[in-house]
Amino acid sequence: MSRAISRALRALAAAASPPPRVLATQDVVAVASRLRRRRRCHRTVAGSASRSRGLSTARDDDDDETSAAPVPVLIVGGGPVGLTLSYLLSRAGVDSTLIERRADGATTHPQAHFVNNRTMEIFRHVSGLERVVTRSQPPLKHWRKFLYKTQMVGGVELGRVDHFAGGGGGGREGEGEGEGEEEEEENRDAASPTSVAHFGQHRLEPELLDRAIAAHPRGIRGFAHGTECVGATCDDDGVTATVRDATSPRMAGAKKNDDEKNAQRERTLRASYLVAADGASSRTRERLGVGLRGTPEMQHLVNVHFRSRKLARALREDDGGDGAAMLYFVFNPSVVAVVVAHDVRGDGEFVAQVPYFPPTQSAEEDFGMEACVGLARAAAGGAAAGENENENDSFDDVDVRSVRAWTMSAEVADEFVAGRGRAFLCGDAAHRFPPAGGFGMNTGIQDAHNLAWKLAVAVASAGDGGSGAPSARNLLRSYHAERRPVAVGNTRLSVSNFRQVLKIPTALGLPPDAAAALTEATAALPSFAAKAALNAGLALGRAQCGDLLLTDNAIGNARRATVKRMCEEGGGKTLRLQFPTEDLGFVYGPGSEHAATGDWARRDRGQSDDGLGTAATLVPPGTLVVGGRLPHAWLSLHLGPNDDRKSAKHISSLDLLELSVLDGAIGGDDAHAAWATQELRSTPGVVFTLIKTLRDDEEPRSHSMRLTLANDTIQRLRDAAPAGVSIRLAIVAPTASIARGVERYYYEGGKRPSDDRFVIAVDEKGAWTRAAGGADAFVRPDGHVAWIGARADERSDDDGDEGVDAGSVEVVAALRRELGMY
Missing domain, CATH: 3.50.50.60 (FAD/NAD(P)-binding domain)
Known part of the structure; x- marks a missing residue:
């Protein structure tokens, strides 16, 4: 046993210490x-x-x-x-x-x-x-980055990753009105x-x-x-x-x-x-x-929730005003931790995530309030409690609010x-x-x-x-x-992301396997001896982040250069923040098999032999496919005959599906057109939406025919829909003048579908046409597509009743399928 401990300690002398961790999501916060x-x-x-x-x-x-x-x-x-x-x-x-x-x-x-x-x-x-x-979140400049440092304030910066350098994902500023038509123009694509x-x-x-x-x-x-x-x-x-x-x-x-x-x-x-x-x-x-x-225990961590006004101010001012970040990966001889900066405004709010190793270590015994104050201050860049302190570097206002242990699982x-x-x-x-x-x-x-x-x-x-x-x-x-x-x-x-997290400490000479080996090697010792050996080994591992890392020597220079290169190269070398394909591109049901035939579809995403089963198919965001989320496109809402502001309000194609499209949640009071608002609010329940797309190269006669056939489809859907299910018709016109023609057709001609939700939108910039290819779509209440009609290049102006009737039959079949009416 002594030889096993010696081997583990020698390994730690070269490289050891637990890996850092990121953002805990397990527990529920009190309200x-x-x-x-x-x-x-x-x-x-x-x-x-x-x-x-x-x-x-x-x-x-x-x-x-x-x-x-x-x-x-x-x-x-x-x-x-x-x-x-x-x-x-x-x-x-x-x-x-x-x-x-x-x-x-x-x-x-x-x-x-x-x-x-x-x-x-x-x-x-x-x-x-x-x-x-x-509007309530911190401003983007406070959380757009991950920083890899020896301490949060000052210290040596080992690397940084700006997750919004290319403008991806939006990331609007908080503390302001900054959302509106100007921003929609900037993010139109x-x-x-x-x-x-x-x-x-x-x-x-x-x-x-x-x-x-x-x-x-x-x-x-x-x-x-x-x-x-x-x-x-x-x-x-x-x-x-x-x-x-x-x-x-x-x-x-x-x-x-x-x-x-x-x-x-x-x-x-x-x-x-x-x-x-x-x-x-x-x-x-x-x-x-x-x-x-799956894997019930991947790592054990302690979350230390603390506040510090001094730390928050220092981070806002550090590095010429560019020192704030969402995550700080901290490596120094006193602590290895990931600190989540929830807010660096005002009193500041932080959570330090520190690995621990049961059963040798205990969250209750080894992470008491005093110890956690010391860990927070050591991560911040001040002296740990009991060390050489002065007014400028101690962050003596660290206030630990709570400490929680948790286990990471997959x-x-x-x-x-x-x-x-x-x-x-x-x-x-x-x-x-x-x-x-x-x-x-x-x-x-x-x-x-x-x-x-x-x-x-x-x-x-x-x-x-x-x-x-x-x-x-x-x-x-x-x-x-x-x-x-x-x-x-x-x-x-x-799990793949977690492995990315481990690449940085491994590059710094802190492979997680060494700490795990030491924990296993000391398990048979009396508890006091096991704890002493483990703490000594972990301290020896953290020492890798001291002078060896920071001074001018071959090992330290090589490690710093490696981490900097990993952060600069990106491409999976470090932890990412945004995953738009996984967020928006998952496909449900029959569309999974359809989408899988495309060269752009992906399914496995990592280990496929882990016993978990089959993962959902992924498609690029904005792809119109059965089972996928309806693509987003900016449209202008046509507010109807009693409003003189024609096509004035910008909405997303996704807003066509929701009851709240006009209830003030989007755009404020100026979006209240009484005729539409009353209709959209009047009947609670489940709403499926048929989106009918008109083309600007069609003759008015063709538009009238397509609207007449749309009415027929709506009636068929209404007849097939069970109690509690409503059908909305959304007409997307390519220009405001065609939208006014649609308005005249329905209102002056008395042909508006009775008792159904109805909305007209204008595709002024062609965004919907590009996304949908001019196709019609039938969409579920959760925004996933149940049916897609013929695209613009697949139909002609002389399509007769037979072709459209077949489409109506397909839409009704899609409704029945989605409702389990087999």
Whole structure:
């Protein structure tokens, strides 16, 4: 054993130390500390609960219920995923109850912070949340870079990567109005109408909760904080869940007296469907008996959440005002860590991620508050606690707010649909990624976006056993078929990203295998001896980042040059921030096989022999393909006959699909055309959209014929659509004059499709024509394409009724397929 330890120590003398880590996304950040205030603010909404469907389970002070009437959907977990699902269900007209273990006074420990393009597109239609995030986030200059340094302030810069050097991904400035038509002009060829964002989960959740409560038919009474699910039984007709108060003293190990028995009593809730959105350590997933595939333990880390006004100011001023970054990869003899700078404004907010090595090390024993203050100060560039300090370099205002240990995993649930088709896994409950790349929260929110409309259709069609009714089982099983391949691909990408993270410390002489070997070699020693040996070995490894790295010598010069070259070359040599193809280019369902025939389609994305299964097909963003996201193109909204501002408001093609296209979430009050706003708001539910594309080289007679046939298609779709499903017709005209002709055709001719949503947009710059090739498209509520018509170069002006009728039949078949009406 002594020889094994000696070998490990000798290896560390040449190269050792744990690798740095990036952005943790596992834990859910508390929002319930604001709940009491919201309860007062929303008391009026809650008072209308008696007029709403379903139950009230939010246990207000005057609520003494032990059970409640059935509710369509029970959501377990009130993080970003559960709150997004609640909001989307409410917008679709579906009642739900959300339960969350956390109550008032829960932690505000930051977790996820990167919001990708697809999630921002979803937020675009969550009561203007995209604009709030964009305006409230730190300015782009504070987070556009990753810096590799010996300390955050001063020190030696080993390398830097600017992730917006080419203008990709948007990255709008915070703290201003900077979004508008001028910016849309600048980003007219961008793949998305939104920009990525740097906005902490602990700030995002309160915004989501506000919107979820406001949208809910029962207001605050649709949410039960301080409540946990302790049991769930599924049958053919629904789910019976047992819940109890999660805030009783007994939960902390105290003995239970009579008062506590009453406070903690269990009660039963009945729901048609249950969604487990209770995080990476989901107890609901375990109770449903769903297993995980992958690697359960890749690395153990401690997150140290701290604030420091001095550090924040120093970073803003460092390097001539260019010292701020999103991530700092810090390597010095006192600490190796990744520090996430959530905000360098004001008091500053940071999370230092430090690897640790159980069972020899313990988060509780080895990372107490004093030790974590020292680690934070050492990473910042000041003296660690107890070392040579002075007023200028100590950052003595470091305030550690919380410390959390967590385990990095790479796992995907075997099934996303369980419990006889009545229970669903969503977010981290369904997949646990290495956080490198920030896919965890984003993938979860996109899970909710896929699931919400399917649950809404299933709830609306419950009890309708007719031949024209959708099969809830078929429809809801598609959630697993569509979302699990996306999770598999993102797991593999995250693992690949983590390996990119390790390349830099390896180049600095700190291979992670050496630390792992030392931990294994010392495992059989008495605990005190093992810990002493491990700490000595880790210190010896960190010493590689001292004089050997910084002074003028062959080894140090070579290592610094290697890291600098890796950062400058890019191309997979270091960790990337943006992944537009993975964010926007995943393909669902039949389109996967169709897309796979193209030379541009990719599927495996890393290890394909990891046992996880098949990953989703990827296509370049902006590709119009069945199963893919509708391409973004900037259009002008034609506001109708009662408004004299013709084609005045810029929208995205994606905005044509959403109920909120005119509700003020986009463009503010000037977008309120009363005739359209009333129609788009009037009927909640699930909306499929037929986009009809007109050509500027067609004769007016051809336009009239195509509009007449579009009306026929709309009528066929309406006849085939089940309860709760509406059809919208969106006409895209190439010029404002043709749009006015469409307006005259529908309004003056009295041919407007009755009882259906209807919108006219103008493709002034030809963006939609370029993206769609002049084709028509039928689009699902979540923005994925269900059908594509003939492209402009595939049809002629003399196409007769037979060809268009065939297209109508295809569209109806696509609707039936998407709804599980096989």
